[in-house]
Structure formats: structure tokens, C-alpha cells
Amino acid sequence: MLIGADVEFFVKNSLGEAIPAFTIIPNSKNNPLKKQDVKLYFDNVLLEFNIPPSKDLKTFVKNITNGINFAESKIRPNFLDLSASSYFNSENLEDKRAKEVGCEIEYNAYNFKPNNDIEEALRNTSIRTSGGHLHLSGEKHDAIDDKTLYPIFVYMMDLFVAIPSILIEKDYSQRDRRKIFGKAGSYRIKPYGIEYRVLSSWWTSKPEYSALIYRMCEFVFEFMNNEMWKKFWNLNIDDIYEGNNEKAYSCFGYDVDLVTKTINEYDVVMAEKLYDFISNFMPNDICEEILIHRKK
Numbered sequence: 001m002l003i004g005a006d007v008e009f010f011v012k013n014s015l016g017e018a019i020p021a022f023t024i025i026p027n028s029k030n031n032p033l034k035k036q037d038v039k040l041y042f043d044n045v046l047l048e049f050n051i052p053p054s055k056d057l058k059t060f061v062k063n064i065t066n067g068i069n070f071a072e073s074k075i076r077p078n079f080l081d082l083s084a085s086s087y088f089n090s091e092n093l094e095d096k097r098a099k100e101v102g103c104e105i106e107y108n109a110y111n112f113k114p115n116n117d118i119e120e121a122l123r124n125t126s127i128r129t130s131g132g133h134l135h136l137s138g139e140k141h142d143a144i145d146d147k148t149l150y151p152i153f154v155y156m157m158d159l160f161v162a163i164p165s166i167l168i169e170k171d172y173s174q175r176d177r178r179k180i181f182g183k184a185g186s187y188r189i190k191p192y193g194i195e196y197r198v199l200s201s202w203w204t205s206k207p208e209y210s211a212l213i214y215r216m217c218e219f220v221f222e223f224m225n226n227e228m229w230k231k232f233w234n235l236n237i238d239d240i241y242e243g244n245n246e247k248a249y250s251c252f253g254y255d256v257d258l259v260t261k262t263i264n265e266y267d268v269v270m271a272e273k274l275y276d277f278i279s280n281f282m283p284n285d286i287c288e289e290i291l292i293h294r295k296k
Helices: 057-075 117-124 147-169 207-225 237-241 256-265 268-278 284-295
Strands: 002-012 033-035 038-043 046-054 079-081 085-087 127-129 132-137 186-190 193-196 233-235 249-251
Touching: 002 057, 002 207, 033 057, 038 057, 046 057, 057 079, 057 207, 132 207, 147 186, 147 193, 147 207, 147 233, 147 249, 147 256, 147 268, 147 284, 207 284, 256 268
Parallel strands: none
Antiparallel strands: 002 046, 002 079, 002 132, 033 038, 038 046, 085 127, 132 193, 186 193, 233 249
């Protein structure tokens, strides 16, 4: 497994007001600041860094930590805010950079349609959202090398990563975020695999959170490689060839509508109930760690 990330943050001043990152760091994604394999730049009004793919947990956590430290060093005396969403004053959104939208299409893995409401939200609302996007890839023999399994990879990430994250994160600004961004099933198709776009940046706030996310992704990766997804989903390749994607993927192992509703509405109570189910399939050491973080 290889896992990289791009992470977005809000920049706030001493008064706690969200300010456009480009007023402090004018570097775009095409001309980023660089340090220790980290690239730092503005994205819309947010500050963003990305890291190269990592083959092991230690490198992944180190790269995330380096990214946080690099970003903080460049914005002082302002500070990073890892909230899932924040509202901006209208004057801070007049600049054309505050209305820019990523050029790559984001898809919903459940209905196989582009998430087209994102562009409208950026142009017509004052809300902006953070993302802690995960980039997953592997080797030729891995399940993620099979493009027909991309949607199922996303389904398993929703089930085994997004649902437990609700129980740890405890950021209710996520409810505003998921009205537009980070909905269940959000992903981008990449030449090397997938970019999972459901999580916000909460998991970068502590090294132990970053390590847990890595381990949960590693579990999903192994779950897919071992074809354990077949406990929950049917896949009819013939339907894919005929262009009937929604018919090709059918879930019989859990209530998929309940999972997507829980994620999209950030329903902590329902996430607790779903976790009671999914924890039966997860390694004990990961479940124990999740329990520790839930109690904090």
C-alpha cells in the first residue's frame, strides 16, 4: 500500500477571524513552497499542503507532522484552524481566487455522478470547508489496480474509516461541511488509484490520529486484497461493460443508505450503532485504539 495526502486548513488571525490564505502565502499549487518533501500553497481561501506517497506508517506520520510544522511556521502570528467548515466575511471572498474550483472531477461512488453542487457553493455561499484527502495506490497485484473495484474501495473506506472518524472527531461544523463537501462516497479517480475525499483535516491534529488513519486505510487495503468485500457487495462485470454501473454494484451485507445518511448528516448516535456492527470485522488492536480516542 502507498498512501499520500493533501490537507487543507483555515488560517485565522489573533481575533479568531478566518482570513484568506493567499493574503499570507501567495504561492499557488503550480508554484508551491517546498520543504522536506512537503509542498505548501493556497487553495481557494484555504492553506493546503501535500505529501508524497508513503510505504509505511512512520514515514506517513512524519510527513504529516512536517507539513503541519511547515505551514505553522509560514503563517505566524496567525494560526491554523482544523475545523471542518468556517464562514468568511463577504469582503474576503471578493477576490477571484476565493471562487476557484479544482479542475478535476469529483464523483459520488454510489450514484456514479459528478458532485456538481461544489462549484455553485463556492460561487454563491460564504462557507468554505477543509479536507484531509487520502491518496491510495498500490502494486499491480493489489485490488486497487482494478478500476472496477474503485467504487467498492470507497464503500469500504466509508464503512471502516468515515464512520469511526465521526466518533473520534467530535466537530459539529462537519454538519455544515457535508451539506456540500465531503459527502459519503466522494472521490476522485487518479492515474495511480483513488483520492478519498470524505474526511476533513481533523486527523492531522495529532500524530496518533494520523497513525490511526494510516492503520485503518491499511486494514481496508488488506480487506480488499483478500476479497472480504464480497461479504457485503455483489459486483456484476457484465453490467459495467453495458454501462449500467448502478445496477452492477449491489449491497446485501448492510444498510448502505443508513451508512451514507449517517456520514452526510454527521449522526453520532447512528455512527455508534453502526460501529457496533463494523467493529466485528476490524482488528482488535485498531478497535482498542478507537475506543481510547473516543473516551478523550
